[in-house]
Amino acid sequence: MHVVHVIANNSSVPYLNWFAERLHNYPNVKFSFIVMYPEKPHLIDEMKVFGCDAYWVKFDSSKRKTGMITSFFKLYKLFKWLKPDVVNAHLFDDSLPALLAARFARIKKRVIRKQDTAFHWYFKPMWVWADRFNNVNSTDIIAISKDSEKFLLEKEKAPARKIRMIHNGIPIRAFTNQVDADKKMLIEKYGLQGKIVLGTIARYIEWKGYKYIIEAAKAITLKYKNVKFLFVGNGEQQQELEDLVNKYGLSEYIVFTQWVDRKHIPSLYGIMDVYVHAAVMEPFGFVLVEAMANGVPIVTSKTGVAADALKHKETCYFTEDKDPKGIAEGVAWMLENPSERDAMRDKTKKLASDLFSVEKMLDEHIKVYRGE
Numbered sequence: 001m002h003v004v005h006v007i008a009n010n011s012s013v014p015y016l017n018w019f020a021e022r023l024h025n026y027p028n029v030k031f032s033f034i035v036m037y038p039e040k041p042h043l044i045d046e047m048k049v050f051g052c053d054a055y056w057v058k059f060d061s062s063k064r065k066t067g068m069i070t071s072f073f074k075l076y077k078l079f080k081w082l083k084p085d086v087v088n089a090h091l092f093d094d095s096l097p098a099l100l101a102a103r104f105a106r107i108k109k110r111v112i113r114k115q116d117t118a119f120h121w122y123f124k125p126m127w128v129w130a131d132r133f134n135n136v137n138s139t140d141i142i143a144i145s146k147d148s149e150k151f152l153l154e155k156e157k158a159p160a161r162k163i164r165m166i167h168n169g170i171p172i173r174a175f176t177n178q179v180d181a182d183k184k185m186l187i188e189k190y191g192l193q194g195k196i197v198l199g200t201i202a203r204y205i206e207w208k209g210y211k212y213i214i215e216a217a218k219a220i221t222l223k224y225k226n227v228k229f230l231f232v233g234n235g236e237q238q239q240e241l242e243d244l245v246n247k248y249g250l251s252e253y254i255v256f257t258q259w260v261d262r263k264h265i266p267s268l269y270g271i272m273d274v275y276v277h278a279a280v281m282e283p284f285g286f287v288l289v290e291a292m293a294n295g296v297p298i299v300t301s302k303t304g305v306a307a308d309a310l311k312h313k314e315t316c317y318f319t320e321d322k323d324p325k326g327i328a329e330g331v332a333w334m335l336e337n338p339s340e341r342d343a344m345r346d347k348t349k350k351l352a353s354d355l356f357s358v359e360k361m362l363d364e365h366i367k368v369y370r371g372e
């Protein structure tokens with residue numbers, strides 16, 4: 001069985017690398033990869049290590065419409081040449097041209113993994129029709145959480161018979177490899193000595209809910225003077241968020257770190273006292289699984305993987321969407337109930353191991369490709 005994965009707007013995709021690394025467990029399955037990106041992506045060379053073929057289709061998301069039309073014809077030619085049994089798209093920009101091209105190329109199994117469920121519904125409604133069109137062109141739709149599945153059924157009107165819910169997964173051991181020297185370096189770099197560290201790892205974009213954390217920080221810092229927020233990411237909303245921090249006089253409490261080197265991420269979780277997640281309609285939330293695997297107590301909106309796996313005041317503290325007051329109350333509960341907070345650590349580690357391994361994620365995908 002030959003499966004071609006198509007991914008747009010990413011030079012390298014960790015979980016596709018994890019898939020390729022584990023393909024030796026499936027001797028009758030071959031993966032190839034097509035990357036839609038403005039310049040030659042790192043994934044091309046990365047896949048050589050695993051013996052997988054990878055191809056580059058030049059695509060600039062800033063010229064989305066013309067880029068998709070050009071990509072459609074290139075993808076069609078590739079599919080006719082490669083003759084795969086399955087085409088698996090992952091994000092909207094790759095799904096629209098890839099699924100249509102695969103249909104024209106008469107690929108019988110056309111899978112879409114809805115990694116960005118609901119983005120258009122909330123932020124770019126003029127493209128909702130195209131999300132539904134992707135559902136028509138697919139034979140199988142992978143929802144990545146119960147929230148995502150519910151949205152697909154109720155909002156996108158996707159046929160229930162096409163939908164399979166498969167959680168994302170991570171390589172647990174690699175993502176929990178904390179290093180004492182790295183933790184010391186991070187504490188010194190961000191001035192965290194003696195601080196209560198409240199961390200968030202996400203792009204600086206609207207749906208990640210940073211502004212609600214900043215609003216909550218006004219109340220939190222009035223009560224707890226020794227807290228420090230780490231905002232780890234980058235993105236188009238950074239200046240707006242920094243202006244809001246300055247407006248509220250919170251610059252001594254909030255650090256915009258930009259992205260931290262991937263090898264330091266487990267140690268970054270290791271220095272956090274509480275992980276704060278305020279996303280609105282998060283399709284999944286990889287960072288929540290990473291925080292769980294590292295035993296970081298979590299305050300989160302009830303969305304994505306959090307809604308699927310966690311329980312209020314047992315393995316997390318739940319807040320409502322867009323709820324600064326609830327976030328502040330959640331942080332206070334965590335800090336004032338240390339025994340309950342610490343009891344969460346082992347519980348969430350076990351949940352992450354049981355539910356969210358990349359091995360389980362890959363195995364469930366193979367079952368979809370085989371029609372099981």
